[in-house]
Amino acid sequence: MVHGVDAVAGILSRCSERHLNIVLRTGLLFLLIACSGAVVAASPPVDVIADCVLCHGTDGRGNEVVRAPRIAGMEAWYLERQLVAFQRGWRGTQVADDPGREMRLVTVMLDAEEFGPIAAWFAAQETPDPQPTLTGAVERGRQHYSLCAQCHGARGEGRQSLGAPALAGQNDWYLARQLHLYRHRLRGQVREDSYGMQMLAMIGTLIDDQAVLDVVAYINTFSERPGIAVAAPHADGPGS
C-alpha cells in the first residue's frame, strides 16, 4: 500500500520530476538513436495517462457520459496537434464549450514535451469501435460527405498529408459536437490554427443540424462490419 503522505509528496514533486524525466529521456533517446539508428518513443508518465483515462475511459476508449471522445487508435500526429491547440487556447476557450474548457485545463498543466509520448501511447491503444448513438439519413449524408472525402478519405480513413484525421471509429456524438462547434464559429476561428481554419472553410455545406446528423450517420457506416451483428455481451446478465 502506498501511504497517503508518499502520494502527496509525489504529487508535489511531480512537476520537477517531470522536467527531470524529460531531460533523462531526451538523453536516453539520443543514446538509443546513436546506438541503433532507430527512434524509440518514450512512454509518458503513468500519472499523466491516469489523468487522461479519468475522462477518456480505459485506454482512451471514450466516455460519452463525461463527453470525452475516443482517443485510442487515433493518429499520433493529430492527437499531438490537438494537445497543442488546447494548450495554446486555439480550442477550449469558448464559453459555450464546457468539455473543451475542461480539456484545456489539463493540457495547460502538462509540458508540451510530453505531448508526443502521450499521443503515441494513445495511438497505440486498441479499443472496440464505439456504438452508434445518433441516427440520420445515410443517403443524404453520403451526398454531403463527398466534399469531406476529399480530405478525410472516401471511407473516413484520414490523410496526414492534408492534416485530416480519420473519422471512422470516432464517437458519432463527438463528431456531431465538433461539427456543431465549427458551424457556430466556436472552433477553427483562430488564425494560428491553420487546419482548424481549413475545416471551418468547408463547414458551410452542412447547413443545419439535420445535415450534421445525416453526414455523421453516413460516417458511422464506415466502421460497420457487414454480416456481423454487434454483440450485446451477456444480454441476460450472467449468473443472475
Place this chain on the structure above:
Amino acid sequence: MVPGYSRRKVLELIGAAGGSAASYQVAAALGLLTAPGPMVKANVQRLRGARRRVVILGAGVAGLVAAYELDRAGYDCVVLEASHRPGGRVLTLRGGDIVDEVGHRQVCHFDRDPALYFNAGAARIPADHVALLQYCRELQVPLEVFVNDNRNALVHDDRLFGGRPVRAREFITDARGFVSELLAKSVFSERLSQPFDAPDAERLLDFIRAYGDLDSNHFYRGSSRAGYRQGGFIVPGERKQPLDFTALLHSDFWRYQMHWAESNDQAATMMQPVGGMDAIIDAFMGRVGRLVTLNAIVRRIHLEHQGVRVAYAVNGQEQRLRADYCINSIPTHLTAGLDHNFPRDYVAALRVVERGKLFKIGLQAKERFWEAERIYGGISWTNQDITQIWYPPGGFHSPKGILLGAYTFGDAGGEKFANMTPAQRIDVAIEQGERLHPGYRGYIENGVSVPWHRMNHMLGCSARWRPEDRRLHYARLQQPVGAHYMVGDQISYHPGWQEGAVRSAHFALADIDRRVQADLALQAWN
C-alpha cells in the same frame, strides 16, 4: 419448537433459506434479541470456515462499510481506491492537504491547527440518518451539534433594501406576520369560515395570531421576535419597523431558503464529528485500512459465469484479481468509461445518471468577526453566486475560524467558479462576502476551493436522477448484474448524503449474504 433443534440451529436454517432479514425477524419473534430497534444493521452472517472473496471498488463510505461488515463476517476483502486518500466525498481539508482538482491541483494553506479544518464534502448529519449514526456509535466517533439554522445569520439580496443584509429573524418574523395577517382576514370571509363552526374559527385564529405574533385585532405591527431596534434589557425594548412586504415577496429567500431547515434532512438537531467529518473515515480505516490499496485505478470489470475479474493499475503496473463478488462505488459516469462487459440495459442505466456540479470554498479568518455580530454557527444566504456563508458551529470565541465562503448547488454556479483559477475563486468569494460583512477582506487569510465535478476520480457531486430515469433505470442499477453490485449514495434516494451510501452498501450486503448462505446450504446438502 421442533424437537432436536436448538433455537440457534433453527435460525441458521431460516437464515440460509431467507437471508439475514428472515432470521432477524424470527429471532425477534422468538425473543432472542433484547432490543429490536430499527433495522439499520447489515447483519452479514459469519462464513464459519467457508471462503468468499469480495473486491470493493472505492474507499468512500459505501466501500468502507462493505469492507467492515464483510471482514468481520469472515470474508476476504480487497478494497481498491483510485485516489491518494480514502474517504471519497468525505473530504476534510487541513493545512498542507492536497486538493486533487484536475487542471488545478491546490494545496490548502490553512494554519496547521487541528481546530482549523473545512468539510469540503459531507458536512452535516441529521438525526434521522440512523445507519450512519449507528456506525458513529459503534466506532466511537465523537459527535457534536452542527448548527444549520441560525436566526441571527443574515439574508442578503442585492435587489432588496438597497443591498443591506437583514437578520434572518427579522425577515422570517415579518414574513410570518404578514402572511398571518392575510390569513386572519380570510378566516373572517364567508368562504373559508364555512367549514368551521365559531369555536373552531376562534381556535384557528388563535393559531394564526401566535404564528404571526399578531395583535389582538389580528394586525401585524412588528414583533420582538425580529429583535429589538434598541433596548430590551434595562430599558424597554423598541420594536423594529416591519420590512416592506413587497420586497419580501420578491426575494428568493421568501420562497426557498426561508424553509431550508424545515426539511427532514436539514432540521435540528444536526450533528458533525468533532474535529472533521473524516473522523468517520479514520474510524473505518482503523478497522479495515489494512484491506485498502490506494492509488489503484480500476481499468476493467469483466463479469464471468460466476464471479468477477477486475484489472487495475498501481503506478502504471497492471494487476488482476478474481473475486466471487464485486461491490462497486465508482461513480456511474466513470464506470461507464471502463473496459467492461456489462449488458446493454445496465450500460444504458449507468449512462442516464447525471453528475451534479456542487462547489465549495473554505476561508480561513484570522478573527471570528461574526461572533461580534452575534452569529454563532448557522448559514447566511445571499442571491450572489457564493449562495451561502457558513459559520463554524463550534470553537466559539477561539482566535481563528474556518468559514464556508461559497456553496453552490446549481450547474451554472458550479461551472462559473470552476472556470476561474483557484485564486480568482477566492477573490470573488471575498468580494461577495464583503456585501454581507463589511471589512470581510481584511479578515480572510487564505482559502481553498473544491469544484466537485472537476475533482480527480470523481468528476461529479452528487448523482442526479431525473424522475423518469429513476422510474426506468434505478431498479436495474440497484440490482446486481451477475456478481457485480453498484453502490454508493448514487444508488439511493439520498444522493449526496452518507446515509445513502451506507444504506446502498447494506442493500448489496444483504443480497450477497442471501446468495452466499443459500450457496453454502446447498453445498452442505450435496
